[in-house]
Amino acid sequence: xPNSKSLNLDPPPEDGTLDDIGDRPAVQAVPRQPxxxxxxxxxxxxxxxxxxxxxxxxxxxxxxxxxxxxxxxDVSQAGMCVLMEDKPAAKQIVxxxxxxxxxxxxxxxxxxxxxxxxxxxxxxxxxxxxxxxNSPVAKKICEQLAG
Numbered sequence: 001x002p003n004s005k006s007l008n009l010d011p012p013p014e015d016g017t018l019d020d021i022g023d024r025p026a027v028q029a030v031p032r033q034p035x036x037x038x039x040x041x042x043x044x045x046x047x048x049x050x051x052x053x054x055x056x057x058x059x060x061x062x063x064x065x066x067x068x069x070x071x072x073x074d075v076s077q078a079g080m081c082v083l084m085e086d087k088p089a090a091k092q093i094v095x096x097x098x099x100x101x102x103x104x105x106x107x108x109x110x111x112x113x114x115x116x117x118x119x120x121x122x123x124x125x126x127x128x129x130x131x132x133x134n135s136p137v138a139k140k141i142c143e144q145l146a147g
Contacts (some may be wrong), residue, residue: 057100061095080113
């Protein structure tokens with residue numbers, strides 16, 4: 001074959017690096033760049049606040065009346081993660097009715113949140129909800145759960 005390229009199919013060197021495979025250099029990690037949000041503030045991780053692992057249930061309700069139920073995995077001042085059977089629409093504002101049992105106490109609260117992501121995991125969706133910035137309700141909830 002006159003114009004065919006030969007591939008280097010030799011096993012990687014014993015030192016464990018992949019630098020010598022073909023003409024390509026090794027893949028290098030690229031530092032994560034901050035992403036500007038709608039208000040112009042650079043954000044790398046909105047959930048950088050401490051996450052509190054909890055047991056509980058949440059009901060997400062949209063303004064059009066659609067309801068989804070799920071199991072609360074964790075809560076922070078910035079948001080919460082809920083395991084749900086159905087995938088909700090992204091970038092949708094919902095009202096979360098939560099019933100959380102933590103450290104021998106039951107915590108009931110309602111909070112508005114934005115659906116940020118939904119990742120399929122073991123047949124269910126891990127759904128990330130982001131609370132309003134500096135939400136007094138979220139702050140109070142986290143203080144109660146931590147204390």
